[in-house]
Amino acid sequence: MTRFLLPPDLDESFLVGALDPGHTLRLGPPERLTVTYLDTFDWRLHRAGLALTEERGRRRRLVLFQPGRDSFVVSTGSTPRTADDLPQGHLAETIGPLMDIRALVEIGELSVERRDGRVENHEGDMVARIRLERSGARAANGGSRSFASNTLRSSSSDPFNALVKAGGVEEIPPHDLEVAAEAGGRIPGGYSSKLRIRLDSEQTAGAAARTILLVLLDTVEANVPGTIDDLDTEFLHDLRAACRRSRSALTQLEGVLPPEVVAHFKTEFKWLGGITGPLRDLDVYLLEMPTYRSLLTDALAGNLEPLEKLIAKERAIAHRAVARALRSLRFNRFVESWREALENTGTDSAPLADRRIADLAAKRITKAYRRVLKRGGNLGPEPPAEALHRLRIDAKKLRYLLEFFRSLYPKTEITARIKELKRLQDILGGFNDMEVQRDRLSGYARELRSDRGVKTSSILTVGRLSGVLERRQEDFRLAFHDAFVGFSGEPARAAFGRLFGGKGSM
Amino acid sequence: MKSLAVWTIKGGVGKTSAAVNLAHAAATDGLRTLLWDLDPQGAASFYLRIPPGMEGAVESITRKRTALADLVLPTEFDNLTILPADFAYRHLDLALDATKKPRKRFAAKLDGLADRHDLVILDCPPSVSLVSETVIKTVDAVLIPVIPSTLSMRTLHQVRVFISEQGRGADVLPFLSMVDLRKKMHNELGLACLADPAFLTVAIPSASVVEKMGITRAPVAATLPSQPAARAFTALWREIRERMEI
Ligand SMILES: Nc1ncnc2c1ncn2[C@@H]1O[C@H](COP(=O)(O)OP(=O)(O)O)[C@@H](O)[C@H]1O
């Protein structure tokens, strides 16, 4: 279907006159619709070139726009939230994998008056399928009508050749995502879970630190409503990641911001991390449940139900606590004063605030890198859990630094270094996850045991699961050695040295 | 992608009416549906207001390099597209006969439609020919309209023999077409048919709204969705969907 923007005053009678000779316009009755644009909070559909709407009129339908194809339409009983809610078939197959664990959220809403019809030739054959629409949107702040358009869709532009030639119409994209997003106060592609920080090498360390921390604060704030409304688990995940990164930045950029500012906000971030931690752990559990089930035989997997119920119950409690914290005065004061502190540039009284950021970044990265090399190098082929844990923390600090300062380095080079590090981190992280999960599992086993209603078989299954996790953890431990050799080998070290200075002595 | 041919050796038994209405029902149900009008007379195309005639219709089937997908046209309905009939299809038999491994070629052509469609419904001409043989050997299921009469029952038997002779286990899905419950014979034979477990249980009633498709040039459900015949086609589609595991 080609879509044209018509002059606002153009109505059907004008179109009839504009048709090429021998053609007749047949229009059905008008229909009023509310059209809601949907996407994940981080724009996964938009990034893939797709757009999804829910139309509510005489019927309730989902419409998927795909580049180069006709839109796909399917009835729905309710607004889908998760990938599991999608009606089976083409829609679920196309967007389900993209959404993964993210929920669909409302991007914005348009009201549409629509007339469907066709253009016929003198034999009554369809020459083109057409759709006339008048759309309007209200501004996000509830103000007056901020947008109105008059459009024509046609499966063929042939019958409208004269109109097109006369120049009265303009071809436009097949959907109004941009407009709907504006109405909803969003910018298409405007949020990503990936850290996107743009720095300038000549900037002062103070200015760069503020930029980094402001981006992270934006991320924290952007994810608050979705966390409170519990739309999906990624809101909290991203919020916590930004919180951890902020804390890490405050520590690792020591001397760049005033010490009393650092001290105060570090405490606040620590509080936020602590208050949200239990909920995240429970989320991880529920997300892992399908994997757990797949690790057990079918007969045993059924026994996990009491565990799942227990976790779901605890999760509800943990979520209430998080929501309460995010609505609290303390939290709101914290983010407000943090923003104020970051935006207020006049008061930098820190020893390193005026250093060139490129110099400081290279220095801090090199230091963090050396620490990882040293600690990792001291470990034998079967390192103890405690040592791997400490190395994991060091690697994470290095990772954060690389990501903060990514824009200061050539893209392919820095990306390659991050990738090498990530490979090591995946193993350290996997090892740690197993540790944490086993730990919690034994706690759950105790709780289940004290509940008379729970069958012994369920408790034994939890024990069995713990054994499976232990073996997986062992696999991670064994994989560590090779991964570290890859990370710390001569070629990798040389590449690191080239990028961040620090000479060949590393 | 699944494929369903509507075929029998008799004409005038409701093949095209079924093909068009079922395709519309499938599209409404959220399947990207292609109606392939293989009958050179082009009745299915006519019902959807699509003029017959496509440049290279036969070649797009028999030649390896011409893409069939390029000839697919939109219809007036969401998710429903059509490969219109062409009068040249009357020579399709000869053209297929001149093709090396016609069945393999035809199967490859159907495969070429799979990335954009979930279901293809083929409206076949009522003949025993290389075309029908090739189609039957390729599709997942063959839908067979049966009017409750003794003659039709014999025809169904012949059709089943013919399909089994093709040596490929396409599902055979007979259904009762143009049933008039006021007629005693329709009642008796209809009941007898439904005792056969292969028969679809939904019967299509004889109804003037189906006849009038020649005037409305639209599927019944698009113009008169609450008519019994429209509901029957939807119910028949649902049953087919279940039987074909779509
Ligand atoms: N259920 C029905 N009730 C009444 N008339 C029907 C019905 N089905 C088909 N017809 C009519 O019977 C004639 C043949 O139907 P058609 O679908 O073209 O059969 P075929 O494709 O098998 O030749 C057409 O005139 C059609 O309108």
Ligand SMILES: [Mg+2]
């Ligand atoms: Mg026919």
